[in-house]
Amino acid sequence: MIISEAKPLAELEEALAPFGKLFLVGCAACATACKAGGEEEVFRFQEWLATQGKEATGSVVIDEACHIQRAARDLRHHAEAVKAADALVVLACGSGVQSISSNTDKRVVGALNSLFLGNVRRFGHYEEMCSLCGDCILNETAGICPLTNCAKGLLNGPCGGMRDGHCEVDAELDCAWKLIYERLQRQQRPGVFARRVPPKQWSRRRKPGRHKIR
Amino acid sequence: MSLLSQNLAAGSFVVTAEVAPPKGIDLAPVLAVAEKLQGVTAVNVTDNQGANMRLCSLVLAGELRRRGIEPVLQLTCRDRNRVALQSDLLGAAALGIENLLLLSGDHSKFGDHPDARPVFDLDAVQLLEVAAGLNRGVDMAGKPLTGVPSFFPGAAVNPAAEPFELVLQKVRKKVDSGARFFQTQAVFSRSELERLATAVAPLGVPVLAGVLLVRSAKMARFLNANIPGMRVPDDVIARFDSAADPMLEGMAMARETVGWARELCQGVHLMTLGHEEKIPEIL
Numbered sequence: 001m002i003i004s005e006a007k008p009l010a011e012l013e014e015a016l017a018p019f020g021k022l023f024l025v026g027c028a029a030c031a032t033a034c035k036a037g038g039e040e041e042v043f044r045f046q047e048w049l050a051t052q053g054k055e056a057t058g059s060v061v062i063d064e065a066c067h068i069q070r071a072a073r074d075l076r077h078h079a080e081a082v083k084a085a086d087a088l089v090v091l092a093c094g095s096g097v098q099s100i101s102s103n104t105d106k107r108v109v110g111a112l113n114s115l116f117l118g119n120v121r122r123f124g125h126y127e128e129m130c131s132l133c134g135d136c137i138l139n140e141t142a143g144i145c146p147l148t149n150c151a152k153g154l155l156n157g158p159c160g161g162m163r164d165g166h167c168e169v170d171a172e173l174d175c176a177w178k179l180i181y182e183r184l185q186r187q188q189r190p191g192v193f194a195r196r197v198p199p200k201q202w203s204r205r206r207k208p209g210r211h212k213i214r
Numbered sequence: 215m216s217l218l219s220q221n222l223a224a225g226s227f228v229v230t231a232e233v234a235p236p237k238g239i240d241l242a243p244v245l246a247v248a249e250k251l252q253g254v255t256a257v258n259v260t261d262n263q264g265a266n267m268r269l270c271s272l273v274l275a276g277e278l279r280r281r282g283i284e285p286v287l288q289l290t291c292r293d294r295n296r297v298a299l300q301s302d303l304l305g306a307a308a309l310g311i312e313n314l315l316l317l318s319g320d321h322s323k324f325g326d327h328p329d330a331r332p333v334f335d336l337d338a339v340q341l342l343e344v345a346a347g348l349n350r351g352v353d354m355a356g357k358p359l360t361g362v363p364s365f366f367p368g369a370a371v372n373p374a375a376e377p378f379e380l381v382l383q384k385v386r387k388k389v390d391s392g393a394r395f396f397q398t399q400a401v402f403s404r405s406e407l408e409r410l411a412t413a414v415a416p417l418g419v420p421v422l423a424g425v426l427l428v429r430s431a432k433m434a435r436f437l438n439a440n441i442p443g444m445r446v447p448d449d450v451i452a453r454f455d456s457a458a459d460p461m462l463e464g465m466a467m468a469r470e471t472v473g474w475a476r477e478l479c480q481g482v483h484l485m486t487l488g489h490e491e492k493i494p495e496i497l
C-alpha cells in the first residue's frame with residue numbers, strides 16, 4: 001500500500017491560514033491502514049481545526065481516494081457542504097489529493113506526505129520493497145529487490161561500502177546484495193550472479209505512467 | 215597506450231597516487247603537489263570524493279595530462295546518468311586521458327549535499343562495459359563514434375569486505391566487463407591482501423593495493439565512522455594509541471603495507487591525504 005504520514009502542524013497552519021471553512025476528505029484504503037487519513041484521523045483533524053478557530057462544513061471518507069470517479073461521486077453527495085467550504089483538506093496520498101483536485105476548482109490542501117509503496121512488517125512498521133520500475137528482476141534475485149533494498153539500486157552485486165554484510169548507508173540494515181546472495185545459495189542456484197545485468201530500461205517508467213488493460 | 219597500461223603489462227611494480235580537485239576554482243596548489251610527486255606512474259583524480267561537491271575531476275585530469283603527468287580519471291555513477299557519463303568519457307578521450315577508475319560512488323548521504331538525488335542510472339559493472347563499448351567505437355545506443363578512444367579502464371575492490379565470496383562475484387563481473395586493473399580500498403591486513411591477490415590472480419588482472427597514510431588513532435576512528443567501507447582494525451588503532459610518535463607509526467605501517475604488496479601483488483595505490491611529500495619515504 002501507499003505509506004503516508006501527516007504533514008507537520010506548522011506547515012498545515014500556514015497552508016490553511018487563508019481559510020475559515022473547510023471540507024475534509026479521508027481515504028478508507030491505504031491512508032486508513034497507516035492511520036493517516038481514516039475516520040479517526042479525519043475526526044481528530046476536525047477537532048484540531050476547531051482549536052484553530054476554523055469550521056468543518058462536512059467530511060467524507062472515500063472508499064479509495066485514488067478512484068477518480070468514486071471521488072467525484074462522493075463529492076457530489078456532499079455538494080452542499082463542499083460548496084459551503086473555502087477549501088477542501090485531503091487526508092490521503094498524493095494520488096488521492098489529485099482525484100479531488102481534478103474534480104473541483106476549489107482550493108485543495110493536502111494534509112499528508114506520501115512516502116512510498118510499502119509492506120507492513122507489523123502495525124506501524126512499514127518497509128519499502130518495490131519501487132515500481134516496470135521491469136521486474138525479482139525472479140533472478142531470489143525475491144529480493146536490489147533496486148529498492150539496495151540504497152544505490154545496484155544491479156550487479158554489492159558496492160565497496162558493504163561492511164560485514166551491512167549497508168554503507170545504514171549500518172542497521174543488511175546489505176541487500178548479501179541477502180540476495182545468501183538466499184540464492186540456500187536455493188542452490190546462481191540466479192542473478194550468472195549474468196551481467198544490463199542497464200535498466202527507464203523508458204518503461206516514463207512519466208506520467210499510463211496503463212490500459214487490453 | 216598509457217604508461218600505466220605499459221608498466222602493468224611489463225610486469226613492473228607500479229605506484230599510483232591520488233589528488234583531489236579543489237572546492238573552488240584555483241588549481242595551482244593541487245597542480246603544484248602533483249608536479250612534485252616522485253616515483254609515481256599515474257595519479258588518480260577523485261570525483262566529488264565522499265559525495266562532496268568539488269571542481270570536476272575531468273578538468274583537473276586534463277590539466278595534469280597537459281603538464282605531462284599521467285592521470286587516472288575517477289568517474290562515479292552517483293551524479294550522472296548514462297548520457298552524461300558517456301559524454302564525459304568522450305571528453306576525457308579527446309583530452310588524451312586513457313586511464314579510468316570506474317566506480318559506483320559513495321552515497322550522496324555522506325557528502326555536503328545530502329539532499330541531492332543520487333543517480334545510479336548505471337552501476338560500476340555496467341559503466342565498465344560502456345567504456346569497453348566506446349573502445350570498440352560504439353556508444354550505448356549502438357551508434358558509431360567518429361574517432362575511437364583507447365581507454366584503459368580499472369575498477370575498485372574492497373579487500374576487507376565480508377562476505378568475501380560475494381565480493382568476488384562482483385570482481386569477476388568487473389573483469390568480464392573489461393576491468394584491466396584493480397585499485398583496492400585501504401589495506402590494513404596482510405592476510406586480507408593475500409586472500410584478494412590469490413583470488414584475483416587466475417583472472418589475470420593486476421591488483422594495486424591501497425595504502426592509506428593514517429596519522430593518528432583519532433584519524434583512524436574518524437575514518438571508521440565516516441568513510442564507507444573503511445575498517446581500520448582495532449589492533450592497528452591500538453598501535454597508534456601506544457605509539458610515541460603516531461606519524462612515524464603511520465609511516466612505518468604504510469611501508470609495511472607496501473612490503474606486503476611487493477610480495478603479493480603488482481603495485482600500490484597511495485592515499486597520502488595531503489602528505490604527498492612522504493611518498494618517496496613510504497616506498
Ligand code: SF4
Nearest residue numbers: 130131133136137145
Ligand atoms: S525489480 Fe524491484 S522495483 Fe522493479 S518491479 Fe520488481 S520489485 Fe519492483
Ligand code: SF4
Nearest residue numbers: 150159167168175176
Ligand atoms: S552496502 Fe549493499 S545495500 Fe548498501 S548501497 Fe552498497 S550494495 Fe547497496
